[in-house]
Amino acid sequence: MKTVKILFFCHLAALLFGLGGMLIALPHPELWANNAFGVEVFNFGIRYAGSLHILFGAATMLLFGLLFVGRRKTLIFFVVATLIPLCMELLGTSTGFPFGPYSYTSFLGFKILGLVPYSIPLSWFYMGFTSYILASGIIAKTTTKHPTTWALALGIYFLTVWDLSLDPAMASQRLPVHFWIWYSDGPYFGMPISNLVGWSVTGLIYIGISRLLWGSNLDMRRLALWLPYGVYVANTIFAIALNLSVGLWIPVLMATLLGLIPASLALFWKPAERGGRKATVPQHISWFVVHVGSRRLTRGKVQATVEGQEHVPSSGPVLIVARHFHHLYDGCILLNTLPRRLHILVALDWVQIRWLRWLMEWACAMVEWPIILRDERLDEGQNAIHRVPTKAGNSVYSGQDVMNRVHTRENSVYSRDESPRYLRRAVKKSIELLRDGEALVVFPEAYPNIDPEPTPKTDEDAFLPFRPGFAKLVELAERDGSTQVAIVPAGLAYTRNGQWHVTLRFGSPVFRQNFTSSTQLVQALEEQVHALSSKESAVPLTTTEEIIHS
Numbered sequence: 001m002k003t004v005k006i007l008f009f010c011h012l013a014a015l016l017f018g019l020g021g022m023l024i025a026l027p028h029p030e031l032w033a034n035n036a037f038g039v040e041v042f043n044f045g046i047r048y049a050g051s052l053h054i055l056f057g058a059a060t061m062l063l064f065g066l067l068f069v070g071r072r073k074t075l076i077f078f079v080v081a082t083l084i085p086l087c088m089e090l091l092g093t094s095t096g097f098p099f100g101p102y103s104y105t106s107f108l109g110f111k112i113l114g115l116v117p118y119s120i121p122l123s124w125f126y127m128g129f130t131s132y133i134l135a136s137g138i139i140a141k142t143t144t145k146h147p148t149t150w151a152l153a154l155g156i157y158f159l160t161v162w163d164l165s166l167d168p169a170m171a172s173q174r175l176p177v178h179f180w181i182w183y184s185d186g187p188y189f190g191m192p193i194s195n196l197v198g199w200s201v202t203g204l205i206y207i208g209i210s211r212l213l214w215g216s217n218l219d220m221r222r223l224a225l226w227l228p229y230g231v232y233v234a235n236t237i238f239a240i241a242l243n244l245s246v247g248l249w250i251p252v253l254m255a256t257l258l259g260l261i262p263a264s265l266a267l268f269w270k271p272a273e274r275g276g277r278k279a280t281v282p283q284h285i286s287w288f289v290v291h292v293g294s295r296r297l298t299r300g301k302v303q304a305t306v307e308g309q310e311h312v313p314s315s316g317p318v319l320i321v322a323r324h325f326h327h328l329y330d331g332c333i334l335l336n337t338l339p340r341r342l343h344i345l346v347a348l349d350w351v352q353i354r355w356l357r358w359l360m361e362w363a364c365a366m367v368e369w370p371i372i373l374r375d376e377r378l379d380e381g382q383n384a385i386h387r388v389p390t391k392a393g394n395s396v397y398s399g400q401d402v403m404n405r406v407h408t409r410e411n412s413v414y415s416r417d418e419s420p421r422y423l424r425r426a427v428k429k430s431i432e433l434l435r436d437g438e439a440l441v442v443f444p445e446a447y448p449n450i451d452p453e454p455t456p457k458t459d460e461d462a463f464l465p466f467r468p469g470f471a472k473l474v475e476l477a478e479r480d481g482s483t484q485v486a487i488v489p490a491g492l493a494y495t496r497n498g499q500w501h502v503t504l505r506f507g508s509p510v511f512r513q514n515f516t517s518s519t520q521l522v523q524a525l526e527e528q529v530h531a532l533s534s535k536e537s538a539v540p541l542t543t544t545e546e547i548i549h550s
Contacts, residue, residue: 001224004067007060008227014053015238021049023245026176050179051109051119053238057231058122061129068223069133077129077210084206085124088198089116098198100191101183108179124206127235130228131158132207133218137266140220142284148217150281156203158263162236163199165255167191169242189248229267236260261289286366287341294332301499304333308506312338313486317434317477318509321470321525322490323463323533324443326500327451330492333504334441343433344441345370345426349377349414350453357413368433370426374446378416427473434477434485442470444526460494463533466526471518484511489525491532505532 025032032038065074092099093115108117135154139147168189169175171182186192236255243251262285269288298304312318318340324330331344346369351357364371433440444466447455457464474485486509493503507528515521 001067004060004064004227007056007063008230011053011056011060011231012234014049014056015234018049018053019238019241022175022177022242048109050107051117054108054119054123054126057126057235060231061126061228064227065129069218073210073214073218074129076213077132078125080210080213081125081128081206082121084209085202086112086116086121088202088205089120092198096183098194098201100186100194100198102180102195103183104180105178107177124202126231127162128155128159128203128207130231131155131162131203132211133223133228134158134225134232134263134266136218137220137223137225138262138269138284139281140218141265141269142281144281148211151217152204152208152211154281155207156200158232158259159203159207160196160200161254161259162232162239164188164196165236165243165251165259166239167195168248168251169239169246172246172248174246175242189251225266229263232263233260236263257289261292264288264292283366283368286363290367291335294335298329298332298336302329302333302502303499304337304502304504306337306504306506308508309337311506311508312340312439312488313509314340316437317483317485318439319434319470319474319485319487320439320441320490320506321466321487321529322441322443323492323529324445324448325450325460325492325494325533327448327453329500329502330443330448331441333492333502334490337504338439340439342439342441343368343370345372345430345443347372347374347377347446349373349412351413352411354413368429368438370429370433370440371422372426373414373419373422375416375419378412378414378419427476430473431477434473435480435483440473442473444468444470444522463530466522466529468518468522470525471512471521474512475518478512486511487521487525489528489532491529491534493533493535495535507532 032041062074062078065077088098090113091097093103096102104111104115104117104120108119111117132151132155135158136151138154139151142150144150168191170179171190182191184192186195188196236259240252240255243249243255265285265288269284312320320334320342322330322334334344335342346364348357348360348364348371351360361371430440445464446467447457447464449455449457449460449462470487474487477483477485488509489507491503491505491507493505495501510521510524512518512521515524
């Protein structure tokens with residue numbers, strides 16, 4: 001393993017050397033032109049830097065595979081992953097199929113048949129091997145029925161995302177040196193779509209054939225995943241640095257959100273599911289992204305103290321009834337606090353852009369968060385006096401008598417006619433989640449105190465009457481005769497001194513059958529949430545209570 005580590009650090013050094021040459025030495029010849037040693041280093045870099053990091057990367061993964069994956073599997077992958085991509089590259093540089101019309105320059109070393117640099121097949125090998133090992137590590141943590149298929153799909157996905165992040169910078173005219181040249185324009189940063197398709201198909205062919213010849217999946221118990229993860233991250237960061245140097249931000253976001261964060265599942269994700277439904281691989285990735293995102297959003301902005309976490313059952317159906325103070329941080333704090341998988345009932349009537357509506361609905365679907373629309377926000381008029389119905393339990397979106405002046409959303413992409421359809425879907429999904437033993441979060445006030453959108457709350461201490469729909473959800477979920485939902489009140493006490501200091505308190509769970517009516521249940525939960533949200537009883541941050549630095 002010591003030799004593998006040395007090769008890996010040489011790979012990192014070569015990547016840094018290449019970046020330094022392209023981003024510093026080439027644009028600023030005055031830094032080295034008058035120094036004999038600097039000239040020698042520059043000349044060495046021009047000759048070898050392009051292929052040096054590829055050689056070390058291939059050597060790292062080859063030795064890693066021989067030691068930990070097994071000689072047979074590693075050598076099969078090495079032969080298949082160099083020969084098939086080489087044939088595809090020779091075909092591509094000769095005919096333009098399947099990648100599109102392009103040719104390589106001389107910066108990647110001598111060319112096989114005068115067309116393809118010798119280092120290119122080695123690049124296909126070590127990045128393909130890395131991608132498939134990471135994918136296998138992620139799939140091994142899931143309970144999917146088709147692990148081989150998912151590992152292949154995810155491995156090809158990681159390989160393609162890396163290419164999607166690297167190619168835009170390489171094709172940019174602002175880069176001081178080019179390793180290949182395109183002879184036709186295309187919609188993806190000047191490249192044809194056929195390049196992306198050809199890349200994915202080539203990955204599918206050589207990774208699929210390698211896996212077929214293996215005859216079995218990888219034994220993940222023997223693998224130190226930090227090394228393939230480090231190789232993937234280093235090469236992705238290399239691509240990110242090149243894109244930043246030429247002013248391309250979209251590939252940087254793609255590399256981070258679609259590549260680095262999902263790949264981190266292999267190393268950092270430890271499934272902590274206790275009961276509940278089985279999840280698909282895309283859902284596992286989506287939940288991981290949500291958790292990482294929630295920590296990033298609150299880091300340095302929110303300091304949270306947690307009390308009463310032992311009141312939240314570790315398994316079985318749970319409905320968390322929480323105060324709604326901050327439009328963003330409430331959900332993030334709950335996600336960062338509880339080890340259970342959480343589903344949050346969300347309102348999307350604030351969305352004003354159509355593509356954002358599609359994106360938000362897709363994201364909610366991936367993590368199974370039910371969506372509702374607040375009717376009063378979709379009523380016509382700039383300002384509306386809205387009387388919330390008084391009949392408890394007539395729908396998920398009804399409540400006690402209250403008169404509020406609410407700014408409506410004339411420019412919302414949603415219409416009032418769509419509200420019943422979304423309500424039916426939300427009720428169905430919520431019942432399904434509870435009956436499957438999941439944890440659902442609701443904010444019965446419907447509006448936060450702190451929100452970029454208009455809110456009927458007048459100040460940071462204001463509470464709105466609880467809407468009784470959550471009690472109806474519990475009643476409907478328990479109609480099957482076997483489901484018993486634990487209803488856990490959650491209070492949030494916010495104070496601000498430079499950053500938000502938040503005390504999150506969980507109360508003891510209650511059950512619907514212990515109350516004579518839904519009205520009594522709603523009233524009891526509302527009183528408990530109010531008490532749990534009291535600032536006066538908040539534990540000072542200097543105590544020994546569990547403190548989470550988000």
